[in-house]
Amino acid sequence: MNPNDIHLLLTGDELMSGDTVDSNSSMIAQSLAAFGHGVAEKVTLGDDRARLVAALQRAAGTARILIMNGGLGPTQDDLTAELVAAAASVELVLHPEADKHVRDWCAARSIEPNDANLKQAWLPEGAAIIHNPRGSAVGFAMDVSGTLILTTPGVPGELRAMLPEVCERIVAAIGGGESHRVRLQTFGIGESTAQARIDEDSEHWPVDVVLGFRAGMPQLEIKLTAGSASPEVDQCRQTLERLIGDHIIGEDDVTLAGALQQVLREQGKKMVTAESCTGGLIAAMMTAEPGSSAVFEAGFVTYANSIKHSVLGVDNTTLETEGAVSESVVRQMLSGALERSGADIGVAVSGIAGPDGGTEEKPVGTVWLAWGTTDEMHALKTVLPTDRAMFQKLVAAAGLDLIRRQLLGLPKLPHYFSRRAI
């Protein structure tokens, strides 16, 4: 037995049929990573007694820790407690603490506990419960042949609420210190460029700090992890600030829209959008963030040319001679939007999202952006040859980032666009 081997056994027919994409194991792995642990093997099975028994037999005595996920519910398909009891050669018994949990849970909902509810209080004899603050089914911990089995429910919200206790029990069993991790959200720089800049500067990079990337289009997350709370992580963070600082929009789960909202709030400013090819996506991204009403004034989705003229005052002659996808038109769209809304700053976009509508001169993926204020307005043309959904996402994200850069006095363009601007 490898003394630190953690295995994962996921159960549920919905995981086998393809109807559910498993995100629980990713959640579990990320929780373990905070303590320096990882999942070594993962097995996924339907609600199938014979296969589950075989998998339990294989893991018990091999893995040091076995996290089971799913199969704790009230129905006959939920086999976890019964099978762990069989593997440990003990009986299922009514667990007083679990019984109280189920009854309290039902009482809080003014329902009478039925047999299905109460089934969840029958656990293998000798099991310790893992508390479930969100649902009726508790998890439990049980030693089988030297393997610590930890059972958790398949409902993601319940699992998330129970993972701290699961990790506590794992650390108690096999150790593991809370590692120091910083997650930075960036936009407009690719993994390879970021990596190359770090490599060129490697004398400032302590060997104890692990660098990781996670591409979450359109943002790129950069993770810095060290074994323990360490000044080295802060040193690396400072190095990153120096190398790619203007691309860092914030920490943890901050979005481009969230970061921009904060800057607008700090500066007491309001913004406006005038969108053609993104069709409202920039406005929707801004207003998806709570609190956006303090900084978001208005959005104009001027899809048709006639609307660009009638609503934003774009000149009809310009539309005819230069076309809707042109510098003059996006500048006039932005001017019109700023004037009509009274907002301080804004962005306007017009492009060809595809799949149709491209020409030789303006292929699918061509886009003009204008951003800024009445006094300081910029414009940029670029070509993003990708599918419609990704094109719209990238253009919208760029629009938000360009405003953020101008408000903060950062370099005008991110690496990605300074390389591609035409």
Added chain:
Amino acid sequence: MNPNDIHLLLTGDELMSGDTVDSNSSMIAQSLAAFGHGVAEKVTLGDDRARLVAALQRAAGTARILIMNGGLGPTQDDLTAELVAAAASVELVLHPEADKHVRDWCAARSIEPNDANLKQAWLPEGAAIIHNPRGSAVGFAMDVSGTLILTTPGVPGELRAMLPEVCERIVAAIGGGESHRVRLQTFGIGESTAQARIDEDSEHWPVDVVLGFRAGMPQLEIKLTAGSASPEVDQCRQTLERLIGDHIIGEDDVTLAGALQQVLREQGKKMVTAESCTGGLIAAMMTAEPGSSAVFEAGFVTYANSIKHSVLGVDNTTLETEGAVSESVVRQMLSGALERSGADIGVAVSGIAGPDGGTEEKPVGTVWLAWGTTDEMHALKTVLPTDRAMFQKLVAAAGLDLIRRQLLGLPKLPHYFSRRAI
């Protein structure tokens, strides 16, 4: 050996670290389902030689089919070909067809094949290639101890393109008829209500047809599956049309926006949006669909009250006396949007998305919708007590569905809203 057992072995460190959520196995399961097959066991491992060897040994001779996913790339971490060769006790040899594929792939990109590229042409002796129309790494098929091993790449787009050939090889080995499956997209009716209506009508439901649901907020997918092409599936579809027909928006992957675009096209009409609490999401959903410029005229995101007045002409006195979330305001927003855009039909929404901004009279989740034409305009108030993101999604979806219903002359409200309208 179970003669129909299909196992899945997924490899890749990114699947263990939690950085990547595995959607490939769902894609594989859905492809197999079309032939009446399912995945019996699924094992996921990192790029770890010893564990992969053990898993291969366990599967070979046990499973009838083993689909391997991942580990076909050009780097040293990519172990699949080497390990399958070892399991089959054969050498890796340069496969002429794979070699040609790699060289053609490089030539099409005007690059000189390097050692890493060419590594992908070395396959176990006796393997048959599985063509990869999207990438440089071919898959291969190989019999090991009576188990047919099929290897596929981890890149989802490449896997998708190769699954038809994978399924062909499986059907050639173990049979399986193409099953008859209809997928219907619905909106505005819950799984339990749909199921209850079907149960009440069960005499019209042939036992051979399996009914399945997949909740894909805000849409609900209903799947009808029968063993073979059968009139019974059509009969069930007709039953569903009778029971919940106005909630069915279309087949396969159609979205609410896509369905509405089609209706607008057929009737030669154009639409407009006036959004407050959804902040542009309705417009963004419409314009995410290719071809939307033919039917989508304009969108107004009038977040601030002053903009509702200045841009859409909402009366200031009404805003003061009745508040922004009121029937009069959404009706005036829609009238203003229809007039300013010249569109035929539209929707306007104003509500409290939260988490802040609620009052006792108008709690978070309160929303007024107005929809229709200048001559036939309707309004509805409802309360959707959920989080901000889900509130915005539901309101936007409802807005699109209400227009669809009016254009098609269907019952004014879906079940979900007729139950909750206030």
